[in-house]
Amino acid sequence: xxxxxxxxxxxxxxxxxxxxxxxxxxxxxxxxxxxxxxxxxxxxxxxxxxxxxxxxxxxxxxxxxxxxxxxxxxxxxxxxxxxxxxxxxxxxxxxxxxxxxxxxxxxxxxxxxxxxxxxxxxxxxxxxxxxxxxxxxxxxxxxxxxxxxxxxxxxxxxxxxxxxxxxxxxxxxxxxxxxxxxxxxxxxxxxxxxxxxxxxxxxxxxxxxxxxxxxxxxxxxxxxxxxxxxxxxxxxxxxxxxxxxxxxxxxxxxxxxxxxxxxxxxxxxxxxxxxxxxxxxxxxxxxxxxxxxxxxxxxxxxxxxxxxxxxxxxxxxxxxxxxxxxxxxxxxxxx
Numbered sequence: 001x002x003x004x005x006x007x008x009x010x011x012x013x014x015x016x017x018x019x020x021x022x023x024x025x026x027x028x029x030x031x032x033x034x035x036x037x038x039x040x041x042x043x044x045x046x047x048x049x050x051x052x053x054x055x056x057x058x059x060x061x062x063x064x065x066x067x068x069x070x071x072x073x074x075x076x077x078x079x080x081x082x083x084x085x086x087x088x089x090x091x092x093x094x095x096x097x098x099x100x101x102x103x104x105x106x107x108x109x110x111x112x113x114x115x116x117x118x119x120x121x122x123x124x125x126x127x128x129x130x131x132x133x134x135x136x137x138x139x140x141x142x143x144x145x146x147x148x149x150x151x152x153x154x155x156x157x158x159x160x161x162x163x164x165x166x167x168x169x170x171x172x173x174x175x176x177x178x179x180x181x182x183x184x185x186x187x188x189x190x191x192x193x194x195x196x197x198x199x200x201x202x203x204x205x206x207x208x209x210x211x212x213x214x215x216x217x218x219x220x221x222x223x224x225x226x227x228x229x230x231x232x233x234x235x236x237x238x239x240x241x242x243x244x245x246x247x248x249x250x251x252x253x254x255x256x257x258x259x260x261x262x263x264x265x266x267x268x269x270x271x272x273x274x275x276x277x278x279x280x281x282x283x284x285x286x287x288x289x290x291x292x293x294x295x296x297x298x299x300x301x302x303x304x305x306x307x308x309x310x311x312x313x314x315x316x317x318x319x320x321x322x323x324x325x326x327x328x329x330x331x332x333x334x335x
Contacts, residue, residue: 042176086113191326
């Protein structure tokens with residue numbers, strides 16, 4: 001009886017042990033399946049962080065010589081939210097995937113870096129593939145494949161990225177970008193005299209006109225076609241804006257106490273449709289320039305000097321364009 005009870009007890013224990021082993025195997029298998037499960041393919045022109053898709057608004061690069069580059073992928077107009085990469089062309093831009101879970105061996109040139117900055121500009125992901133840099137994490141899983149060149153066409157794909165952030169939590173990251181990049185902070189060419197230059201296309205100013213809206217407020221027309229449909233239209237106040245000091249077109253003005261106009265500087269298509277819609281009023285939701293200054297001196301009723309330099313602006317089709325203006329001369333009052 002005792003033996004039978006003992007055998008029964010052993011059988012029960014063995015069954016329980018088998019159940020535990022089986023469940024452990026199931027959970028281990030599930031965990032392994034989750035770890036190995038491929039993530040969705042990165043969406044074109046997008047950074048996806050923790051499942052949130054963030055379109056890449058602008059891509060820039062810095063050439064640090066000897067094939068070393070810093071790449072910037074901006075996810076917000078103010079450039080606070082972004083991904084930054086440091087890479088070497090010969091080592092990393094080969095079209096072959098390299099593993100972001102491994103540190104590199106000692107070599108000349110940049111080791112890989114992948115960083116992500118949140119909308120407030122604080123850093124959330126800070127990884128570095130250099131050997132011995134254990135203060136910086138590498139990815140838990142993930143590969144990076146790059147082909148082309150920053151000064152031509154570049155193709156980047158970060159797939160299946162999973163990494164510990166600066167907050168100590170695990171985050172997922174994928175990136176896909178194919179296209180050209182602007183050289184970081186590169187100023188546009190000096191505006192050509194009496195010319196509007198849009199995306200590199202030079203458009204001579206055929207006639208300059210103004211409207212006097214009293215209280216020192218003027219609307220200026222730089223006509224690019226004989227019918228006056230294609231033009232640049234600029235709203236300014238003489239005391240505030242025509243004093244020879246550059247106006248920062250990336251910022252809205254402080255609230256005016258009187259009836260003085262706020263700046264506006266927009267291009268109209270050959271069919272007279274509005275191509276840009278910018279306005280310096282602090283209460284406006286209109287666009288600002290991404291880069292650019294406007295310097296005006298003189299007077300519409302005499303001789304006026306207008307220079308819009310290094311202008312980059314998002315147009316009504318949500319594309320980014322470059323715009324520069326240079327005009328010196330007299331203007332005709334519109335009837």
